[in-house]
Amino acid sequence: MMMPPEPPAIVEDKRPPYSWPTKGRIMLYSLKIKYRSNALLVLKGITCTFKEGIRVGVMGRTGKPASGKILMDGLDICSMGLKDLRMKLSIIPQKPTLFRSSIRTNLDPLGLSSDDEIWRKCQLKAKVSNLTNLLDSSVSDEGENWSVGQRQLFCLGRVLLKRNRILVLDEATASIDSSTDAILQRIIKHEFAECTVITVAHRVPTVIDSDMVMVLSYGKLVEYEQPSRLLDTTSYFSKLVVEYWSS
Numbered sequence: 001m002m003m004p005p006e007p008p009a010i011v012e013d014k015r016p017p018y019s020w021p022t023k024g025r026i027m028l029y030s031l032k033i034k035y036r037s038n039a040l041l042v043l044k045g046i047t048c049t050f051k052e053g054i055r056v057g058v059m060g061r062t063g064k065p066a067s068g069k070i071l072m073d074g075l076d077i078c079s080m081g082l083k084d085l086r087m088k089l090s091i092i093p094q095k096p097t098l099f100r101s102s103i104r105t106n107l108d109p110l111g112l113s114s115d116d117e118i119w120r121k122c123q124l125k126a127k128v129s130n131l132t133n134l135l136d137s138s139v140s141d142e143g144e145n146w147s148v149g150q151r152q153l154f155c156l157g158r159v160l161l162k163r164n165r166i167l168v169l170d171e172a173t174a175s176i177d178s179s180t181d182a183i184l185q186r187i188i189k190h191e192f193a194e195c196t197v198i199t200v201a202h203r204v205p206t207v208i209d210s211d212m213v214m215v216l217s218y219g220k221l222v223e224y225e226q227p228s229r230l231l232d233t234t235s236y237f238s239k240l241v242v243e244y245w246s247s
Contacts, residue, residue, distance in 0.1 A: 004037075009083035016084055021073035023052040024165035024196035031068035041066065044219035050212075052165075055189070055197040057207025057227070059240060060216025072166065090159035094171040096151035098143030103128060104135040106143075107157045121160040123153040123187065149180040156184055160191055167192050169199045181206060204244040213237055 026049070033043040045068065050056050070077050077085050098106050105111075107118050118135060122128060127150070131137040143151045159167060167188070176184075185206065188197060201207050208227055215223040215236045222236050230237040 006082055008081050010081040011079065011084075014080045016075055016080060016088065020075065020088060021165050023073050025052040025073055026050040026166070026196060026198070027069075027071040029069040029071070031070060032066045034064060034066045036064075037066075041219055043216065046216070046221050048214065048221060048224055050196055050198065052196055053194050054211040055199070055209075057210035057213045058198060058200045058216070059202070059207065059213065059237065088164055088166075090162050090164040090167045092152065092155045092159060092167070092169045096143065096148070096155045098139050098146070098151055098154055100141045101139055102133075102136050103131075103139060103154075106139050106154055107135075108161055109158075113161050117161060118157075121157050123157050123160075123183075124150060149176045152176050152180065152184065156187060160187075165195050167195055167197045169197070169201070171200055171202065178205070185209070204241050208241070215240070 028046050028048045031043060031046040032041050033046075034041055065078050072089075077089075099109075103122075104115075104118060107113075107122060113121075115135060119125060122135075128134060128137065139145065139154075143154065146154070169188075181203070189209070199207055199210065207213055210227060212224060213227045213230060214221065215230075217236060223230060225235075225237075227237065231241065232238075
């Protein structure tokens with residue numbers, strides 16, 4: 001099957017400034033999203049603002065932009081090259097991606113950090129310290145010689161080293177146990193205290209501690225509010241919480 005090509009890595013007349021984004025404010029304008037280009041709309045026109053430096057929990061379906069805009073500090077990310085965007089945006093995906101190489105290369109693929117920095121941000125320091133080759137120890141294809149939870153902590157160390165202003169967790173804790181999820185959430189709360197953090201999740205405990213919760217239903221934005229306020233009402237979110245804990 002022929003895979004559609006990715007958008008260009010660099011769009012010369014749409015390159016962001018070196019220091020972008022400095023704040024981390026995200027604005028959605030009439031955003032419509034699909035899973036695939038020939039599929040039905042998943043989101044049907046979302047307009048919302050994520051203020052800089054807050055943690056937002058998103059409950060609902062996501063996908064690829066079909067129309068509308070996503071602005072980060074005023075720049076439309078859908079118009080710029082993928083390389084520029086990926087360098088400035090940190091993502092921890094549901095399926096952690098590791099490469100056949102060393103631990104060092106998996107944590108710092110571009111070789112921009114010193115060993116001291118890597119050790120400080122490595123969330124598997126106790127494990128790695130006991131390996132013969134330390135940071136030069138091997139990682140097999142897809143990281144199969146490490147557990148799923150350990151692979152996700154590799155990805156966490158990778159984004160900690162990048163030090164970007166915006167972090168997206170795309171159902172990042174869906175396949176790990178609750179204790180690893182709690183570790184990941186605690187580290188993110190501390191290390192990304194001044195950053196904008198967007199967490200897409202189906203586990204209520206993962207988003208309950210967010211500053212704001214966005215609830216999406218049948219393609220529409222139905223709630224965007226502080227979790228504590230939503231829990232005091234007969235909201236969509238409070239019903240999700242009751243349903244989660246009762247199951």
